[in-house]
Amino acid sequence: MTTEPISRFPIPDINELPEDIKTRILAVQDKAGFVPNVFLVLAHRPDEFRAFFAYHDAIMEKQSGLSKAEMEMIIVATSNANSCQYCVIAHGAILRIRAKDPLIADQVAVNYRKADITARQMVMLDFAMKVCNQAQSICDDDFDTLHSHGFSDEDIWDIAGITSFFGLSNRMANFTSMRANDEFYTMGRSFGQ
Amino acid sequence: MTTEPISRFPIPDINELPEDIKTRILAVQDKAGFVPNVFLVLAHRPDEFRAFFAYHDAIMEKQSGLSKAEMEMIIVATSNANSCQYCVIAHGAILRIRAKDPLIADQVAVNYRKADITARQMVMLDFAMKVCNQAQSICDDDFDTLHSHGFSDEDIWDIAGITSFFGLSNRMANFTSMRANDEFYTMGRSFGQ
């Protein structure tokens, strides 16, 4: 297990955190078996922590026309476009698990156009990359293309919302030098999982 | 008063919104004399609305080594880099008021390097633009430069947090075609205010 710093900023002692934050962190630890560093790094600022995870849950835990795996594809593709180590590695792990596919995350990260995805998912990721890199040029044609692949307006909001939120997350992770936990690198990599 | 649509998505009836959201909207209306469209556009999704404004308040309403005007400068400069009409126009208005300067917002929006700002503010905006455009390259030298102009590590987090959050906001505004209220264009433009 590496002992490299996980942030440029101080990491609070879990026991000294506000009760709600401590509870959330212990819950994720119970579920995942470890505490993803994003929880510890952002706990440096409790109010931002609360808002960050409330936003995360609002877009990631909702009912959606996007599958859980598709949501993670968006995160992985746009996070590599933003060169965000934490999000590519951590959400790469989650994508492998959600998609039950040990190859998909590395493929989507490096070049989603060559990944084992459907035509619909390709269009979804084309749009996510446009939200990421040139949101100012989004136009009716983009909506038409997405509609023609079965995405509803609410699904399109989900794509844009996830991309926008992780654009924030990517910038904060790069800014804080947030380190991905060693556990993420190997999760979901066995074939017969 | 223009009657153009303010979003690609439906705008909820204020009276049918959850109580907390309705209350927040009425409060801002009381204070500002009108409801900024961002409240109405994002109310389409109550959970995201709550998280969005919780994040906003967490970074904008906190004690900071940045003045209120400096916070708005960051928003205006990076929002023009992202070609976000809503944020440049709405926060341009707030910047004029916070800085008690009718010229500053247009200057900062178009080219902050030529604006009537201090050397310290120039360094602050250089860094905000780096968080906006190439956060992956943030390095120790950036922190050293900011420290040498009197910014603490917490101040630097504030710069990065504001830039990152409004990067999210800019993308959602461009995605939804969020329209700036007519009121913003003229606020804070008289000299002797």
Place this chain on the structure above:
Amino acid sequence: MTTEPISRFPIPDINELPEDIKTRILAVQDKAGFVPNVFLVLAHRPDEFRAFFAYHDAIMEKQSGLSKAEMEMIIVATSNANSCQYCVIAHGAILRIRAKDPLIADQVAVNYRKADITARQMVMLDFAMKVCNQAQSICDDDFDTLHSHGFSDEDIWDIAGITSFFGLSNRMANFTSMRANDEFYTMGRSFGQ
């Protein structure tokens, strides 16, 4: 009224300028009520001053299929792409007046794709941005698109000419740190003008 320098270079005394330049400056002062700084900054070099304004008049004062407001839209959109404070602010003022629309200039400056303009004007600005940013790729398809929106070949020359001339102007303004007059910021901002 601010007393910031309006140029990196010396500003000549109007009374010591060649007669034709002095006459032109006094005429614009009579008409506008003040001397736009571009006249004072460029008067540092009388021959370039004369050529600059002769070019300006040749493309801006001619009969054209473009309305005066459309000409100003081109200037405002491309000048923000070139981050030119002087031209965005000064021609933003003129655009508001020409279009009798207090909102249009800020909209066009930040993101013309979201502005209150016609489909024809959108195509015009798409082409102006191509002349501004990648003139080497202009091709027959661009002319076809413009023709199909009613632009003649001569109108297209007007779009290209205005964009090219203000590309020169933007670079000289950024180079000289040409300062926009305070008057421009508020011109044309009242609704019932």
Place this chain on the structure above:
Amino acid sequence: MTTEPISRFPIPDINELPEDIKTRILAVQDKAGFVPNVFLVLAHRPDEFRAFFAYHDAIMEKQSGLSKAEMEMIIVATSNANSCQYCVIAHGAILRIRAKDPLIADQVAVNYRKADITARQMVMLDFAMKVCNQAQSICDDDFDTLHSHGFSDEDIWDIAGITSFFGLSNRMANFTSMRANDEFYTMGRSFGQ
């Protein structure tokens, strides 16, 4: 001699041009032995023609701390950055002649950093490229660097003026598909000239 069109737009009959334009064109023909196409292409619009060449003469025919060859280096380097065939080829010819160097033009066009030029000329071209590509970032440091290589403020204006003017020229040449005369390709290419 090729007979390809030299412009997308009509080329006027020299004899039907206004007298001053006809005179200028005949003078250049006398001197060069042929009429460079820029004169014929721009004569389609006499007022713009007059202003264009007045501007050209104002910056190119003046006394300057830059040598004639240095002026042409600026044009060649920035015109290739703008992918302008006419200006690279025509001014490449003039550069070879001015510098009495058959190699210099192709070197400067493709990569001035590897050309047979002095350290002073390298700094001059670095600055010209900044005016060409990111004039918004020009700052005091740029002036300091240029001063330290012996450029006066007026020389720096010359660099900026030439770059800005040919930025206009490059865009108009690409827009009109202005064709370089065959003669330019071989001018100044013999060693012992």
Place this chain on the structure above:
Amino acid sequence: MTTEPISRFPIPDINELPEDIKTRILAVQDKAGFVPNVFLVLAHRPDEFRAFFAYHDAIMEKQSGLSKAEMEMIIVATSNANSCQYCVIAHGAILRIRAKDPLIADQVAVNYRKADITARQMVMLDFAMKVCNQAQSICDDDFDTLHSHGFSDEDIWDIAGITSFFGLSNRMANFTSMRANDEFYTMGRSFGQ
């Protein structure tokens, strides 16, 4: 084991390949336990195959001041900059093995500036990225920086040679839609290897 196509182009039957190519492929199969797809995809053109691997061996199998792991870092970082799935995934595997570090490849791929590497390796990768993205601007200062971190001129050639060769490889892999073998994804990922 996936059965997706590994190239847009036909894959030759190993037994029908020229003897030298067949021998090389069987040798790599013996050593690795499988045939990396690059051998099969490029065998479509035997002469290019021979030259490609001769070049590969000339830069990768030579004595060098760079360690084998450092060579692979260069490949992984620049191949992600070129969005090349095959090379990031295949050479990511080799990097993990060469460095005996299960984390290093993903870190270097996404953002080498945040990877667990030495200051010397950081400078090496900064230069590799410059060769990859803007070789035209390489200058004496780059050599000075590399010398000051202990790289000899021959080491610097090695960095440039590896980057240049894999730039070729990245383009051919993206062009052919070369698929990375499933085996690469998991190689070198266990901690105590």
Place this chain on the structure above:
Amino acid sequence: MTTEPISRFPIPDINELPEDIKTRILAVQDKAGFVPNVFLVLAHRPDEFRAFFAYHDAIMEKQSGLSKAEMEMIIVATSNANSCQYCVIAHGAILRIRAKDPLIADQVAVNYRKADITARQMVMLDFAMKVCNQAQSICDDDFDTLHSHGFSDEDIWDIAGITSFFGLSNRMANFTSMRANDEFYTMGRSFGQ
């Protein structure tokens, strides 16, 4: 004849080179009348020299649906995109000779879209530029476009192979500051050759 250095690295004495390399160099000298500097510069590393020219011959000397002139067009256009003096100048000379056209090389180098080439060659160069600048986005549509202009899959491989190989060559030439021989500048420039 200039006596500038032709490389940052040592140039070996031809007589001390391995026999095969010496033979190749003398053969090219016999044929061309001089030794192109690329042979001398790369001979610094015999194994890389051999692989480089084997690759060169494999793609340039093969039977192809591309004419010799078309191959050179690809090199010249992409080498200017990579700002590579050596390749633009040396292969510009070869292009003029292959095409028996003294104008074509300068046209293609600066802006192939305005060159005297066929529609088929335009499509070929569009694709070469995509391989050069954004190979990750190559897709079925690109192949369809090329097929519709008569290119076979093997021809398309030739375009990609030439572009990729000269991308390597361009980077090594910029890295080594490889100087083009004076002879290249004037070859093929007379009309009636």
